[in-house]
Amino acid sequence: MNYNDKKRPPFDRKKTGFDRKPADRPAKPRMETAEEDERDYEGMLEGRNAVTEALRAGRTIDKVFIAAGDTDRNLARLAAQAKEAGAVVVPVDRRKLDLMSQTHAHQGIIAQVAAHAYATLDDVFALAQERGEAPLFVVCDELSDPHNLGAILRSAECAGAHGVIIPKRRSVALTPVVAKASAGAVEYMPVVRVANIATALKEMQERGVWVYGTAADGDREIYDADLKGATAIVIGNEGDGMGRLVRQTCDILVRVPMKGKISSLNASATAAILLYEAVRQRR
Numbered sequence: 001m002n003y004n005d006k007k008r009p010p011f012d013r014k015k016t017g018f019d020r021k022p023a024d025r026p027a028k029p030r031m032e033t034a035e036e037d038e039r040d041y042e043g044m045l046e047g048r049n050a051v052t053e054a055l056r057a058g059r060t061i062d063k064v065f066i067a068a069g070d071t072d073r074n075l076a077r078l079a080a081q082a083k084e085a086g087a088v089v090v091p092v093d094r095r096k097l098d099l100m101s102q103t104h105a106h107q108g109i110i111a112q113v114a115a116h117a118y119a120t121l122d123d124v125f126a127l128a129q130e131r132g133e134a135p136l137f138v139v140c141d142e143l144s145d146p147h148n149l150g151a152i153l154r155s156a157e158c159a160g161a162h163g164v165i166i167p168k169r170r171s172v173a174l175t176p177v178v179a180k181a182s183a184g185a186v187e188y189m190p191v192v193r194v195a196n197i198a199t200a201l202k203e204m205q206e207r208g209v210w211v212y213g214t215a216a217d218g219d220r221e222i223y224d225a226d227l228k229g230a231t232a233i234v235i236g237n238e239g240d241g242m243g244r245l246v247r248q249t250c251d252i253l254v255r256v257p258m259k260g261k262i263s264s265l266n267a268s269a270t271a272a273i274l275l276y277e278a279v280r281q282r283r
Contacts, residue, residue, distance in 0.1 A: 119190035135209060143238065150180065163190045168195055197234075219252060224254075233278075
């Protein structure tokens with residue numbers, strides 16, 4: 001059969017909807033942006049350690065979802081503490097917890113909390129002044145791996161740093177994965193979220209802070225850098241390192257000596273090494 005010989009039905013614009021104006025056509029379902037999706041995740045905490053530290057820090061917890069039928073005494077004790085703190089405890093099937101989980105390691109408990117409050121630069125400078133210490137900050141330039149940011153928060157808190165600075169865009173925020181990777185440090189380490197990292201660094205420099213950028217081709221090894229005074233340590237993106245403007249804003253570029261065959265460390269390891277070199281120098 002020659003399909004060209006078949007008679008086609010007349011084209012009916014009303015049936016197809018082509019006669020309608022764009023405003024009259026059914027709207028396509030709106031997709032959540034990455035930033036909106038991330039904000040939803042910021043209101044959740046997963047895992048026993050994360051929830052324990054949130055309770056210990058006095059953070060407001062609205063609701064706790066706990067695995068129904070779990071006979072673990074530690075989990076029951078944690079649920080009781082959450083209830084005593086004013087949270088609603090809801091037993092749910094583990095399969096529901098699995099669906100809710102972003103970390104895929106919820107350990108039988110997920111808490112719904114108010115979105116984490118970010119600090120300001122004034123806050124972290126005030127904290128250093130309150131402690132009578134030279135400011136020590138970690139600046140993360142567009143980190144994308146939540147495990148890296150969480151590990152940096154943990155190292156920064158353990159080393160006594162006064163704040164971690166992250167950008168608002170093109171960077172992981174304080175998600176459940178970050179909270180879990182921080183082992184609870186997110187409850188104690190002030191995190192500042194700024195519109196522009198280079199601008200924030202310039203403001204810190206005006207307030208007397210020396211900015212040390214980390215780079216494989218740095219001008220000097222970290223052991224030759226003076227980290228005793230007001231210091232900001234800049235950690236670049238996992239793949240590309242620091243952005244051009246951020247790199248140009250740094251006062252000094254430092255490198256970690258590499259003695260093996262691998263030429264670089266990951267972001268969180270680099271941050272930990274520099275933080276503890278600062279701790280050593282400040283003893």
